[in-house]
Amino acid sequence: MTGLEFKSWQAVQAEVLRRINSREWKPGEFIPHEAELSVEFGCARATVNRALRGLAESGLLDRRRKAGTRVALHPVRKATLDIPVIRYEIEGKGQSYRHSVLSRRRAVPPSDIRARMRTQPGDRLLHLVTLHMADGKPYVFEDRWINPQAVADLDNADFAALSANEWLVAHVPFEGGDFTFSAMTAGAREAEILACGEGEGLFVIDRSTWSKDHIITTVRLIFAPGYQMHTEI
Amino acid sequence: MTGLEFKSWQAVQAEVLRRINSREWKPGEFIPHEAELSVEFGCARATVNRALRGLAESGLLDRRRKAGTRVALHPVRKATLDIPVIRYEIEGKGQSYRHSVLSRRRAVPPSDIRARMRTQPGDRLLHLVTLHMADGKPYVFEDRWINPQAVADLDNADFAALSANEWLVAHVPFEGGDFTFSAMTAGAREAEILACGEGEGLFVIDRSTWSKDHIITTVRLIFAPGYQMHTEI
DNA sequence: CAGTGGTCTAGACCACAAG
DNA sequence: TTGTGGTCTAGACCACTGG
Numbered sequence: 001m002t003g004l005e006f007k008s009w010q011a012v013q014a015e016v017l018r019r020i021n022s023r024e025w026k027p028g029e030f031i032p033h034e035a036e037l038s039v040e041f042g043c044a045r046a047t048v049n050r051a052l053r054g055l056a057e058s059g060l061l062d063r064r065r066k067a068g069t070r071v072a073l074h075p076v077r078k079a080t081l082d083i084p085v086i087r088y089e090i091e092g093k094g095q096s097y098r099h100s101v102l103s104r105r106r107a108v109p110p111s112d113i114r115a116r117m118r119t120q121p122g123d124r125l126l127h128l129v130t131l132h133m134a135d136g137k138p139y140v141f142e143d144r145w146i147n148p149q150a151v152a153d154l155d156n157a158d159f160a161a162l163s164a165n166e167w168l169v170a171h172v173p174f175e176g177g178d179f180t181f182s183a184m185t186a187g188a189r190e191a192e193i194l195a196c197g198e199g200e201g202l203f204v205i206d207r208s209t210w211s212k213d214h215i216i217t218t219v220r221l222i223f224a225p226g227y228q229m230h231t232e233i
Numbered sequence: 234m235t236g237l238e239f240k241s242w243q244a245v246q247a248e249v250l251r252r253i254n255s256r257e258w259k260p261g262e263f264i265p266h267e268a269e270l271s272v273e274f275g276c277a278r279a280t281v282n283r284a285l286r287g288l289a290e291s292g293l294l295d296r297r298r299k300a301g302t303r304v305a306l307h308p309v310r311k312a313t314l315d316i317p318v319i320r321y322e323i324e325g326k327g328q329s330y331r332h333s334v335l336s337r338r339r340a341v342p343p344s345d346i347r348a349r350m351r352t353q354p355g356d357r358l359l360h361l362v363t364l365h366m367a368d369g370k371p372y373v374f375e376d377r378w379i380n381p382q383a384v385a386d387l388d389n390a391d392f393a394a395l396s397a398n399e400w401l402v403a404h405v406p407f408e409g410g411d412f413t414f415s416a417m418t419a420g421a422r423e424a425e426i427l428a429c430g431e432g433e434g435l436f437v438i439d440r441s442t443w444s445k446d447h448i449i450t451t452v453r454l455i456f457a458p459g460y461q462m463h464t465e466i
Numbered sequence: 467c468a469g470t471g472g473t474c475t476a477g478a479c480c481a482c483a484a485g
Numbered sequence: 486t487t488g489t490g491g492t493c494t495a496g497a498c499c500a501c502t503g504g
Contacts, residue, residue: 077410183437
């Protein structure tokens, strides 16, 4: 018995972290039950639960009913990324934001897009190509497909005034999304639009968002050279 | 009064989400206090708190003591990324993992590395260059600097047996890290090591990890063409 | 079936920040 | 100063799942 008391869940969490790091509790080993810990720490079980839940969410602990809690064998760290609206991202750096719609038309999408959007062959979607600029310089090139079946009032949207992303966020409730981050090599088209050299490495985000019934939109964002995404643990 | 009751925090959260999406509660508006909601929903305030805390963490609500809770004006979505150990990432795809140390020596780092590691001019760090392979093919090229002051027993580490990342995870407790994701263009060196064309776009992760007192290590990971990082909301 | 984590409650006090 | 979210408690019941 230590005699020390850990009254806040942060204190409990810190102490548990210390024991994991000091190898007092080794990877793969079971740690004491919540009830035991609450006695040892001199706090309520709910407090222990709060502390351990956080560590489980960040991947350091593995918890299962009936089985118990063990130190994760393969600590898969979880980092959280902020996905801001592009305009806020740019304005947040103190730069001016502008965007222009390069193309807007209904079209039958290529098969990879159709597969992602889960639409029927022959269905026409809205295809939108946009360039976002920071201080007048190309920042990101956006190639987007929107499913008209998922979006009411789409034809009346003025994407020159408000970017598609912002308009959609404001008009269409969405439930989930998936993101893929990768790199590509600038071709002639990207080099021209982004005003960079052909053959430069570019950062790419592919994103789809959906609501209950539909895939709403799929977009590829190709960033100008130098773009970085940053996060901390 | 609806008469409906929302007894679980998930149910409360779903109802709150519904009201946000239906614009019943508009962006920027204050929503009722926890106490009011707990009465309306027929549950304890703690349950409401649990529900709202989750929404605040994911960026949909903005909560402040004394001020209250409002619907976020600029919904900055938070995505969580899994940062696995490379070996597990490769083995998880059913491929075989192998790595080889291309170079290992003590050296005075260039100034950008020294700045990141916060070491004194003239301090010598361990510089380690490694290639990780999946099914025998280059997967990621790793250029790492390790601070000997932060790592006991560094000279006895066998990085040929266990990759530096795994060795460090197992031997050095760390508190935090930061990540930068970007793209680069393959130069002659990268093209040769990764067996790709010069000029190809490559995905890059720069990572630093630290413990209480020191920056432990800084590493640049350059992935072979085709690498993708994926996440969902 | 039984043990463990998951959650709910009612009430209390605390910490922070807006006015 | 005071209102609001943040947290703790003691106890209870539930849900999942391992044995």
